[in-house]
Amino acid sequence: GESVGLHLPTLSVQEGDNSIINCAYSNSASDYFIWYKQESGKGPQFIIDIRSNMDKRQGQRVTVLLNKTVKHLSLQIAATQPGDSAVYFCAETLPGGFKTIFGAGTRLFVKA
Amino acid sequence: DAGVTQSPTHLIKTRGQQVTLRCSPISGHKSVSWYQQVLGQGPQFIFQYYEKEERGRGNFPDRFSARQFPNYSSELNVNALLLGDSALYLCASISGGAGETQYFGPGTRLLVL
Numbered sequence: 001g002e003s004v005g006l007h008l009p010t011l012s013v014q015e016g017d018n019s020i021i022n023c024a025y026s027n028s029a030s031d032y033f034i035w036y037k038q039e040s041g042k043g044p045q046f047i048i049d050i051r052s053n054m055d056k057r058q059g060q061r062v063t064v065l066l067n068k069t070v071k072h073l074s075l076q077i078a079a080t081q082p083g084d085s086a087v088y089f090c091a092e093t094l095p096g097g098f099k100t101i102f103g104a105g106t107r108l109f110v111k112a
Numbered sequence: 113d114a115g116v117t118q119s120p121t122h123l124i125k126t127r128g129q130q131v132t133l134r135c136s137p138i139s140g141h142k143s144v145s146w147y148q149q150v151l152g153q154g155p156q157f158i159f160q161y162y163e164k165e166e167r168g169r170g171n172f173p174d175r176f177s178a179r180q181f182p183n184y185s186s187e188l189n190v191n192a193l194l195l196g197d198s199a200l201y202l203c204a205s206i207s208g209g210a211g212e213t214q215y216f217g218p219g220t221r222l223l224v225l
Contacts, residue, residue, distance in 0.1 A: 034214075043202050102155045
């Protein structure tokens with residue numbers, strides 16, 4: 001069935017360290033992938049996206065890697081800060097672009 | 113520019129009642145998607161509307177319906193509420209094209225008693 005899953009439900013890192021959040025997706029035909037950050041009581045906030053014709057994309061302190069061979073997506077956060085503490089979701093847009101499937105989320109704790 | 117707005121922010125209903133949730137997309141955006149997020153889970157896709165037409169639907173019963181107005185705002189209606197409908201209902205605004213970035217509103221938290 002359609003699913004986007006995460007390997008680690010929780011991740012705890014020290015402030016200043018790098019964080020890596022992993023995600024597996026199920027539909028090899030999906031062509032657009034997004035990472036969202038959701039803080040308590042708020043809607044998901046767009047972080048970074050990547051299309052299937054790329055394998056890496058960098059933003060400010062964040063990098064997304066896409067491995068289509070094993071259907072794996074990761075989010076790297078450099079120099080993690082307390083403000084990065086949140087739940088992170090990967091999402092997969094199915095062919096046609098009208099339906100987005102979210103994973104269950106990973107909660108990131110940043111220790112000061 | 114205003115972001116995505118949703119109303120109400122919170123709502124309490126009883127089983128069997130009907131509810132209407134509202135969403136206004138970002139100015140210039142022509143498409144909205146609706147999601148249901150149960151506590152502790154990721155958002156689940158319900159509908160996407162573009163130019164007042166439904167162009168995608170998730171695995172939700174017919175009790176869930178939506179519409180989009182000429183100004184691109186949207187309403188989500190849920191009939192015959194069940195306890196399991198308690199969730200955060202999110203609206204996402206999209207500029208229009210398939211596979212474009214979705215920007216989420218703060219959500220409406222619905223509690224069904």
